[in-house]
Amino acid sequence: MRSLQTYSADHRFLVEQVSQAAGLVDPVVVDLDEFYEPVLRHAKKKALIPIDGVLVRDWDPDNRRIYPGIQLGSRLYDLDGIRFARVRFAYDNHQNGWGFDFIVVERKNYSRLYKVALTSRRDSEPPSQAPVMKKDQMDLLWQNTIGYLDRSNLRRIKEYGGRAKRGVLLMGPPGNGKTSACRYIWQECRRRRWEWRLVTPDSYRQARSSDSIEELFSVDRRGIVFFDDMDIALRDRDTVHETEDQAVFLSALDGISVNEGVVFVFTTNCSLDLIDRAFKRPGRIDLVLHFDAPTAELRRELLERWHPDIRNALDINKAVSSTDGLSFAEVEELKNLLIMHFMDKNEWNWDWAIRQLDINRHDLASTNKRKRHVGFGAIDAHSKEEIPFNGH
Ligand SMILES: Nc1ncnc2c1ncn2[C@@H]1O[C@H](COP(=O)(O)OP(=O)(O)OP(=O)(O)O)[C@@H](O)[C@H]1O
Ligand SMILES: [Mg+2]
Numbered sequence: 001m002r003s004l005q006t007y008s009a010d011h012r013f014l015v016e017q018v019s020q021a022a023g024l025v026d027p028v029v030v031d032l033d034e035f036y037e038p039v040l041r042h043a044k045k046k047a048l049i050p051i052d053g054v055l056v057r058d059w060d061p062d063n064r065r066i067y068p069g070i071q072l073g074s075r076l077y078d079l080d081g082i083r084f085a086r087v088r089f090a091y092d093n094h095q096n097g098w099g100f101d102f103i104v105v106e107r108k109n110y111s112r113l114y115k116v117a118l119t120s121r122r123d124s125e126p127p128s129q130a131p132v133m134k135k136d137q138m139d140l141l142w143q144n145t146i147g148y149l150d151r152s153n154l155r156r157i158k159e160y161g162g163r164a165k166r167g168v169l170l171m172g173p174p175g176n177g178k179t180s181a182c183r184y185i186w187q188e189c190r191r192r193r194w195e196w197r198l199v200t201p202d203s204y205r206q207a208r209s210s211d212s213i214e215e216l217f218s219v220d221r222r223g224i225v226f227f228d229d230m231d232i233a234l235r236d237r238d239t240v241h242e243t244e245d246q247a248v249f250l251s252a253l254d255g256i257s258v259n260e261g262v263v264f265v266f267t268t269n270c271s272l273d274l275i276d277r278a279f280k281r282p283g284r285i286d287l288v289l290h291f292d293a294p295t296a297e298l299r300r301e302l303l304e305r306w307h308p309d310i311r312n313a314l315d316i317n318k319a320v321s322s323t324d325g326l327s328f329a330e331v332e333e334l335k336n337l338l339i340m341h342f343m344d345k346n347e348w349n350w351d352w353a354i355r356q357l358d359i360n361r362h363d364l365a366s367t368n369k370r371k372r373h374v375g376f377g378a379i380d381a382h383s384k385e386e387i388p389f390n391g392h
Contacts, residue, residue: 011099024106027107028105032117044078055070137289165258169275170291194221195220199217204230223261227266294326
């Protein structure tokens with residue numbers, strides 16, 4: 001543990017070093033929090049400045065736009081003529097990082113920066129589109145992930161002595177929005193500059209072999225860890241006989257140190273009774289959300305999102321009733337078939353698309369056929385779009 005005096009002395013040292021090197025007079029320190037992304041999107045990147053001779057660059061091509069490109073050091077920015085520096089010097093992961101990760105601006109520009117930040121936020125990217133879901137289900141998902149990690153919520157949980165860690169399980173048959181919901185929440189995380197991680201069976205296996213599971217599961221700040229299709233870890237031990245794998249998984253999960261707050265989101269298509277009892281304990285999974293095939297109302301909502309040209313050419317009522325029992329992914333596949341047919345024949349032909357989907361499903365279901373005739377080449381109705389791998 002570092003004492004309060006050394007913590008604040010370290011902080012002051014960083015502020016002094018950077019202000020001097022960047023020529024920022026009378027510096028004020030700010031944590032941009034929700035404004036970080038919009039502000040950095042609008043600001044121009046300027047010089048890198050070492051701190052006490054230390055500058056560690058970080059190559060992060062996926063996040064080039066808004067990340068400073070350093071692990072340790074600082075970078076100057078210019079936003080509408082306001083100069084500020086981002087300092088990044090969190091050298092102790094066990095300590096809260098606010099004193100070591102912040103921006104510095106001159107006092108005379110402080111209020112103006114706030115005003116420009118407000119405008120930048122307004123202009124920044126619109127929220128990503130949520131998957132089609134019942135409102136109460138979406139509310140639950142939101143409250144238990146993004147809402148849960150809200151600073152004031154976390155503060156209250158801590159005040160009452162609660163645990164700032166939560167597990168949510170999304171389950172249901174393929175193609176009904178589990179991964180889509182994860183992607184939506186992940187984007188909301190990213191917009192807020194919170195941490196997120198994605199654990200897939202592949203990355204899990206890799207981490208196991210290199211003994212770095214805890215690293216894979218944990219976030220330093222507020223954040224969400226997504227376990228997509230991690231059935232190997234969730235399934236009942238008595239039926240899968242993979243006790244060792246699960247024991248490792250569970251102990252890694254329980255061993256996570258919660259710095260600010262963490263939510264685990266699991267997805268699976270195995271049914272609740274096939275999930276190991278050990279998982280259903282509070283503290284591991286606190287909430288289960290079912291992602292079932294869409295009701296008529298939800299199918300209508302999905303169809304309403306299609307391009308107006310397609311919608312206008314359709315008998316929506318007929319389309320809704322003829323898609324009864326299909327998954328969201330299959331309904332979306334109908335749209336692709338409609339488009340392909342339109343490119344070929346210049347007509348929107350619903351009946352053809354329905355027939356073709358049926359043929360495709362039938363062909364894909366029969367495994368012993370040597371030759372498949374699948375529409376316009378191989379179409380996988382449930383092709384999985386993966387969330388890009390791992391990020392902060
Ligand atoms: N609720 C939804 N709203 C809009 N589109 C959806 C929804 N659910 C699924 N889709 C469409 O189907 C595709 C596949 O869905 P998704 O990957 O989310 O399914 P899943 O439940 O994760 O399936 P699996 O169990 O196979 O992993 C998505 O890319 C999207 O086009
Ligand atoms: Mg999925």
